[in-house]
Amino acid sequence: MSDIRREMIMFSNLNCPTCAAKLETAVRALPGVASAKVVFGAASLDVEYDAGKVAYDRIADVASRMGLSVSARVPGTPSGN
Amino acid sequence: MTTMTHYINWLMIAIALVxxxxxxxxxxxxxxxxxxSIALLVVFASIGAIIIGEAWEAAVVTVLFALGGWLESRTLARxxxxxxxxxxxxxxxxxxRRGADIVEVSAYDVRQGDIVIIRPGDMVPVDGKVVAGSASLDTSSVTGESMPTEAMAGTAVTSGSVTLGGYLxxxxxxxxxxxxxxxxxxxxAEAGDQKPKMQRTLDKFAQWYTPSVITASVLVYAITRDAHLALTFLVIACPGALVAAAPVAIIAGLGSAARQGVLIKGGERLERIARIDTVAFDKTGTLTMGKPQVVAVEGFAGKSADEVLAAAAGAELRSEHHLATAVLARAQADGVEPLPALDWEIRAGQGAIAHLEGGALTAVGNLALMRSLGIDVPQDQLHMVAHREAQGETVTLVALAGEAIGLIGIADQPRPEAAAAIAALSKAGIKNVVMLTGDNERAARHVAGLLGIEPSSVRSGLMPDDKVATIRSLQQSGARVAMVGDGINDAPALAMADVSVSMGASATRAAMEVADIALMSDNLMRIPQAFAHSRRMVQVIKQNVVLAVVVVAVLLAGVLVGRVHLASGMFIHEASILLVTLNGLRLLRR
Known part of the structure; x- marks a missing residue:
């Protein structure tokens, strides 16, 4: 059984477009991540993942290793629904 | 003297480095x-300029380029x-409510069918239906309508509404x-992301300009074996005037607009602003004052307007209802003393009642209130009510001592300059003006009629996503749409529009910050002015770009045929930068 979740993770310091592209690629590479899109204008990452396969902490960890800090999380409705 | 030049040279290198x-x-x-990117070319050319001893050039180009980047990031932060x-x-x-208890849970743990308790001042956390209680709801964050609505059993409520009083x-x-x-x-968030994708013209230009200049200067070296000539070529090719073309015009243009209370945010949006042919307005708070006002007081059976107002004000004296505020404001403006009352009662969803000093009862409210008090409202009076309602007004009845004595019409009035501003827009080359509103059709059409907006251009009863859909369908039919709005509810439509304009003092901060153009005042006349001004700015920038490209092309040709040398080349190069700067500064004048 899969437990698909969607979240918008907002960062307080996502300022360079290059880091945004890197973050997107790195998060997409995680197993269990169905889709990841950086919304640069909103300084946030719109991500859908299977909570059974990858924990939110793994995603946050990828971001924090790139020096990004999370300022807010907004759960959303998965696009499949 | 040589040491002096030497120091200046090092200073320039330091600036270029920083x-x-x-x-x-x-x-x-x-x-x-x-x-x-142009950035890459700026880097190469600056290094080249320093090598051939023209550190000044490196400093100018890097500082101007950094300035452009700073302007952009400031916009993004907002x-x-x-x-x-x-x-x-x-x-x-x-x-x-879980069983017999009331428990506080995370907003995400509320389940469908749960009964949610909402106390005064709370924001409603779910979409649902009221099952008990009554309250005034401020729905402006979702619908943009400044008039609070009454919620009672059976009313559908939307998350994001805030209760002003009462319990639900x-x-x-x-x-x-x-x-x-x-x-x-x-x-x-999604709508906001569609903008940065539109690559800036300069970046597209850089996609072929940068590699071709670098390749060309390598070729020059390969053919002539003259490193100095190759570097000269590289430095002269660096689009100094091109880098300055936009920022100077933009800063001058934005500066003069700002002095008139028009904040145009971000240079890259200018071209979009200049191409707009359709302007969509939110009605409430944008075309109108956004504040209910008494527009009519009528007495029944020979009663004077002042008598009606005095009775109504007496009943409303202790009410915080938005209609009460309008009635009391009018009474004060007209110098009418409220009838002295002893005690007051608010009937949620109906109106207010007060016992007067002489023992008589005064009441203000809707027909339901009159009926519950056993007050008869004859047919001809109901016609008067219907007549006013047809003008887009909210009508309340006033009763004194068991008898209906008059009515008060309350409406959100158009701004005084709204009609003139809409006329000026069409003179400024805007082909179509559209009105979007969450309000009902009757009120919407009435306001549109007063302002000279075509009935076919009125879209009423819209929720935030309907507004987005309307903008999108206009865009699909080929229109370039600017949206003017003030509320959080307008934010998605503002973000979807090609250009967003937020209105001054009444704008919520959210609307102001996503806007491409923010008006600091509530003067609608600033909107046609802002469009005209943006067009002038784009014109100046285009002139500058053409000038810069022509100068660089002529100089490069001159370098290659050996007619232009570094000193004379640099002189013309700097002169062209000065020229585009002066051209840009023209925008400082009105």
Whole structure:
């Protein structure tokens, strides 16, 4: 059984477009991540993942290793629904 | 003297380094993504300029380029803080009834069918239906309508509404991530992302200009074996005037607009602003004052307007209802003393009642209130009510001592300059003016008629996503749409529009910050002016770009045929920078 979740993770310091592209690629590479899109204008990452396969902490960890800090999380409705 | 030149040279190198390091970082980053940028050319040319002893050139180009980047990032920061503010507003917890207890749970743990308790001042955390209680609801964050609505058993309520008073029990229908407010936030983020994708003209230009200049200067070296000539070519090719073309015109233009209370945000949006042919207005608070006012007081059976107002004010004296505020304001403005009353009673969803000193009863409210008090409202009086309602007014009845004595019509009036501003827009080359509103059709058409907006251009009864859909369909039919709005509810439509304009003092901060154009005053005349001004700015920038490209092309040709040498080349180069700067400064004049 899969437990698909969607979240918008907002960062307080996502300022360079290059880091945004890197973050997107790195998060997409995680197993269990169905889709990841950086919304640069909103300084946030719109991500859908299977909570059974990858924990939110793994995603946050990828971001924090790139020096990004999370300022807010907004759960959303998965696009499949 | 030589030492002096020497020092200045080192100073210029230092400036070029400070301004240049972030540019180099940007250039390398973009190169990794296989993009050639102007930044890359600026870096190469600056290094070349320093090598051939023209550090001044390196300093000028890097500083101007950094200035452009700074302008852009400031705009970005504003957009972002608006979204963050909305997220911070979201209710985190909800009080729900579980069995006999009322427990506080996370807003995401409310289940469908839960009964949610909402106390005064609370934000409604779910979409649902009221099952008990009554309250005035401020729905402006979702619908943009400044007039609070009355919620009672059976009323549907939307997340994001705030109770102004009263108590509600709401049965949750849409919860957690599915609520209107939660979807609103996603909509804004998604719509906001469509803009940066439109690559700036300069970046597209750089895609072929940068590699061809670098290749060409390598070729020059390969053919002539003259490193000095190759570097001269590289430095002269650096689009100094081109780099200055936009920022100077933009700063001058934005500066003069700002002095008139028009904040045009971000240079890259100018071209979009200049191409707009359709302007969509939110009605409430934008075309209208956004504040209910008494527009008519009529007495029944020979009663004077002042008598009606005195009785109404007496009943409303202790009410905080928005209609009461309008009535009391009118009484004060007309110098009418409220009838002295002893005690007051508010009937939610109906009106207010007061016992007067002589023992008589005065009441203000709707027909339901009159009926519940056993007051008869004859047919001809009902006709008068219907007549006023047809003008888009909210009508309340006034009763004194068991008899209906008059009516008060309350409406949100158009701004005095609204009709003139709409006429000026069509003179400024805007082909179509559209009105979008969450209000009902009758009120919408009435206001449109007063302002000279075509009935076919009025869209009423819209929710935030309907507004977005309307903008999108206009765009699909080929229109370039600017949206003028003031509320959080307008934010998705503002973000979807090609250009967004927020209105002054009445604008919520969220609307102001996502806007491309923010008006500091509520003067609608500033809108046609802003469009005309943007067109002038774009014109100046285009002139500058053409001038810069022509100068660089002529100089490069001259370098290659050996007619232009570094000194004379640099002189013309700097002269062209001065010329585009002066041209840009023309925008400082009105």
């Amino acid at each position: 301004a240049g390091v972030p540019i180099a970082r940007e250039a390398i980053g973009k190169l990794r993504l296989k993009q050639f 957009t972002r803080s608006a979204l963050k503010e909305l997220v911070d507003m979201m209710p985190r917890t909800a009080r729900v 029990e709401v049965e949750a229908e849409r919860v957690g991530t599915d609520t209107t407010f939660s979807r609103l936030i996603y909509m804004i």
